Amino acid sequence: MMKLEEIRKGIQPIDRQWLDRASEKTAQLVMPKRALGRLHEISERLCAIQRTLQPSIRRKAVLVMAGDHGVVNAGVSAYPQEVTGAMVQTFLAGGAGINAICRQVDAEVFVVDMGIKAELSGLDLPGSDHLVTRKIAPGTADFTRGPAMSLQEAEQSILFGFEEASKLYQDGVDILGTGDMGIGNTTPSAAIGAVITGVGLDKMVGRGTGVDDEGLTRKRKAVSRGIEVNKPAVENGLEVLAKVGGFEIGGIAGCVLAAAFHRRPVVIDGFISTAGSLIAHALCPAVVDYMFAGHCSEESGHRYMLDYLNLDPLLDLGMRLGEGTGGALSMSIIEGAVRIFREVLTFEEAGVADKE
């Protein structure tokens, strides 16, 4: 298994010269200067990531990282913990939101059990060929009483995510979306967001799947207590993950590192995926060059996380499901951007007069 330090050393920022070359090509397209706005930025960054003026996206996949959370004991979620395992089974059966969106954008869905309570491996489930078991433990510890996991487990969760994403990239996946499942996981995500961005808990902690006012108060208290009890060092991404994170969040951080390491694009989803991205960014700031933010979640803290990473989301449709749905839905925008760059004629080719 590759070590975290090797991974970090293997990541380079994108080469700005490719952005310039791509931008020159954009200027020749038969349309007013940069008239398709952010679509040009997307295609140009893909050129820089792929080091080509013929960017391409063929195979697409979403990797849904699943884990359970000890902090649900503090009454932070509107749903019982068994839902995590039940939803993983729904993903495998093709019946969840992420499956429907992925059929729309022609992406495959894979699920990684990073540490859910349920034991699904070995069961003869429909779709189980799309389940990978990298279970670190059956759920994290309750971080209001101590660290969610050990430093070793935190590193392992990142490396497992890195390995699973790397396999997909090596198998020819051109773009990967990150997804998550884990009842209670907006709570560790908010804790990570608060520690790393410094934004207050009133803004960073939201209703998740839909807790009521009392639930929201319990959730803010749990996050506050988790930070107080564990005192994670803000500059140490691994420690933040260990003390107030989750196994699937570490897995997502690993996916983001894998994208940058293999020089491929990754589309992150909402609140939980972005918490994972904050961990990856803390470990290696250059990862952002390879990231696209699929959407802005309805979860209020998400915008602050994206601002911290200097990422502008592609969609803003009031979504707050997770699973990878926002990232997957945005893949058609990214593919549209690629087509514009590759398929639109130049002024010269079209025989059209440019601006007077």
Place this chain on the structure above:
Amino acid sequence: MMKLEEIRKGIQPIDRQWLDRASEKTAQLVMPKRALGRLHEISERLCAIQRTLQPSIRRKAVLVMAGDHGVVNAGVSAYPQEVTGAMVQTFLAGGAGINAICRQVDAEVFVVDMGIKAELSGLDLPGSDHLVTRKIAPGTADFTRGPAMSLQEAEQSILFGFEEASKLYQDGVDILGTGDMGIGNTTPSAAIGAVITGVGLDKMVGRGTGVDDEGLTRKRKAVSRGIEVNKPAVENGLEVLAKVGGFEIGGIAGCVLAAAFHRRPVVIDGFISTAGSLIAHALCPAVVDYMFAGHCSEESGHRYMLDYLNLDPLLDLGMRLGEGTGGALSMSIIEGAVRIFREVLTFEEAGVADKE
């Protein structure tokens, strides 16, 4: 040819009962309550438009309405007028932005010559089977000196648009996107926007394809003079179109009326399509029930038009190309919404426990 009055009488608002039925179905989907935000609103409105709980979108098309504008004499555009005909040829050849986006979303592109200066019919152009010639005149008159067209021509442009869109809907197109091409057409669109919404010219008149500061001043003066000279009656959509509009804008108004008349969804594009929609709305306010706003244009006045129609755009990506690109790109979002509604299992089917 059907008369405008018959069309207006044939349009009914959607039945709110279908929205309620659809909303009950949404509540059963295996996810937190309405966790996919606007995707639910889209699918529910499609249920109401199609009067079914099995909404479907199979065949998609974009109808690009093209016309030229006498007001370009006032120096309102950064591009020469010949570009209109040249771009129409680029659409037919498949080399423009709208073609690339439509390949991405699997939609066909049809172009209607509503009144361009160039004479393309009868020429043996590649792709000319996708060109329909409904030329009212080779360009409008300069509206700074009198009406852009006669009332009869205005009505004819709407009826031509209605007929062409109706043919597509009758041929089995499930969703139609409106598009436009016409050098100078942000100027009549801004005039229509200012007259109908009452928003001032400083906000409603923008840079279009990219005029400089002096061009912008000329453009504001032209719109101001056009309104002053013609004094269109704000409550009379046909008169507003005749006095300060354009043939392709009338055609777009006809497309929107056709959607509502045939009870099918229409996705409008940016500034020019929305100006056409303002005309359609002035003639028959119920049309908005059948409309989706594809994106928010970078052209500053667009937001005011959308607000007036009470439409919230699906995308906001800094696009300002027109051609129908924003509407077409949003079709994949709309299709994703349909899949969520139809394909996601219910809590019961998935065997997942709902909220505690």
